[in-house]
Amino acid sequence: MSATPAASAAFGHAVRVGAPNIPDRDRVLDRIAGALSRRTLSNNGPLVREFEDRLRRLTGARHCIAVTNGTVALELAVRACGLTGEVIVPSFTYVATPHALSWQGLTPVFGDVDAYGCLDPDHVRRLVTPRTSGIVGVHLLGTCCDAAGLEAVAAELGLVLLFDAAHALGSATDGRRVGTLGRAEIFSFHATKFVNSFEGGAVATDDDELAARVRAMRNFGQDDDGVVRSLGTNAKMHEISAAMGLTAVENITGLIAGNEQRHTWYADGLRDLPGIAVRGPRPADASNYSYLSVLVDPARAGVTRDEIVRRLAEENVFAKVYFHPGNHRLEPYPQERHRPLPLPRSERLAEQILVLPNSADLTADDVGLICRLIRDLVTRATGARGEPTSRPTVSVRARESS
Ligand SMILES: Cc1ncc(COP(=O)(O)O)c(C=O)c1O
Numbered sequence: 538m539s540a541t542p543a544a545s546a547a548f549g550h551a552v553r554v555g556a557p558n559i560p561d562r563d564r565v566l567d568r569i570a571g572a573l574s575r576r577t578l579s580n581n582g583p584l585v586r587e588f589e590d591r592l593r594r595l596t597g598a599r600h601c602i603a604v605t606n607g608t609v610a611l612e613l614a615v616r617a618c619g620l621t622g623e624v625i626v627p628s629f630t631y632v633a634t635p636h637a638l639s640w641q642g643l644t645p646v647f648g649d650v651d652a653y654g655c656l657d658p659d660h661v662r663r664l665v666t667p668r669t670s671g672i673v674g675v676h677l678l679g680t681c682c683d684a685a686g687l688e689a690v691a692a693e694l695g696l697v698l699l700f701d702a703a704h705a706l707g708s709a710t711d712g713r714r715v716g717t718l719g720r721a722e723i724f725s726f727h728a729t730k731f732v733n734s735f736e737g738g739a740v741a742t743d744d745d746e747l748a749a750r751v752r753a754m755r756n757f758g759q760d761d762d763g764v765v766r767s768l769g770t771n772a773k774m775h776e777i778s779a780a781m782g783l784t785a786v787e788n789i790t791g792l793i794a795g796n797e798q799r800h801t802w803y804a805d806g807l808r809d810l811p812g813i814a815v816r817g818p819r820p821a822d823a824s825n826y827s828y829l830s831v832l833v834d835p836a837r838a839g840v841t842r843d844e845i846v847r848r849l850a851e852e853n854v855f856a857k858v859y860f861h862p863g864n865h866r867l868e869p870y871p872q873e874r875h876r877p878l879p880l881p882r883s884e885r886l887a888e889q890i891l892v893l894p895n896s897a898d899l900t901a902d903d904v905g906l907i908c909r910l911i912r913d914l915v916t917r918a919t920g921a922r923g924e925p926t927s928r929p930t931v932s933v934r935a936r937e938s939s
Pocket of ligand 1: 607630724727
């Protein structure tokens with residue numbers, strides 16, 4: 538699907554989805570210097586504890602336990618909750634979600650999504666068998682799950698409910714902050730996330746006992762006194778990651794405001810374009826707007842999602858097709874074990890979704906130019922009226938040389 542940028546590409550540098558945000562470089566370096574001076578580099582150091590405290594205050598969860606990454610956070614959470622047998626997850630998520638379950642010896646059972654691209658509670662209800670022990674909802678691309686719907690199913694059928702909130706730090710649904718939903722939620726602070734700690738993750742929960750189990754599991758099964766009481770692993774976050782994560786999370790209000798501003802620019806730039814719809818959160822949600830996703834309906838747009846990806850790549854803009862194909866079509870998940878199919882909404886979403894660059898360094902001119910490239914392609918394909926593509930703009934070229 539990749540195309541080589543032309544020498545005359547609209548952008549003189551690669552514009553990528555998930556380009557890391559580094560909100561205050563000096564503060565990060567100061568904190569790392571402090572860790573080096575203290576000679577405390579890991580083992581629940583002061584920066585990790587401060588990061589956890591910040592996360593607790595941000596999310597409202599009683600406990601936030603920082604770990605090496607989001608995948609391990611999910612593995613620890615399902616293990617600490619004692620899940621067994623089958624666990625229902627959306628097919629439409631990053632492969633980390635089902636992989637974390639499989640890695641713990643569980644069988645992910647793939648459910649279809651609702652109109653917002655998140656696990657559909659009605660479909661979940663139909664997938665439950667005597668082997669089902671839990672549900673993992675995914676707040677997809679910053680949009681919250683139908684948490685109330687999943688809570689109702691879990692309560693009625695006696696299932697453990699967890700949320701993969703890798704994309705959703707700072708989001709909320711019906712006035713409830715992500716981090717406080719279900720039995721536990723997990724976050725990712727991977728470099729591509731809008732709040733990053735290079736690599737990192739966290740388990741958030743209000744359950745004191747569960748938190749104590751996760752804390753022990755993160756550190757070889759040792760309790761606070763260093764006594765080994767259970768099996769465990771090494772999932773500890775180190776101080777350099779915490780320095781980055783802490784600095785990013787201190788700046789989260791500005792980061793979310795920037796995400797939302799770019800969302801508005803994209804929505805304005807792509808408005809009324811046939812077959813192109815900018816996705817937004819549920820009406821009752823507060824989104825972190827960290828991912829900018831659009832749906833491309835080829836019958837109306839006259840171009841496919843993949844043609845747009847190729848065209849943008851020629852201009853040095855690298856969009857992503859998160860997440861295609863759906864997990865139920867991936868090699869490690871043989872269909873005879875992970876049925877039932879079909880999953881029509883997941884299939885359609887995987888065919889039509891396109892994630893556009895949205896990192897903090899993008900200006901209004903950058904977003905305007907990306908929108909004009911898409912508008913030009915669709916306008917030519919449909920013969921509809923639209924603004925001509927002006928490329929390259931002076932401001933974009935100027936940035937390259939500054
Ligand atoms: C939905 C989802 N869950 C889990 C993860 C895993 O997070 P990490 O990369 O920190 O292991 C990711 C990573 O991008 C993700 O997108």
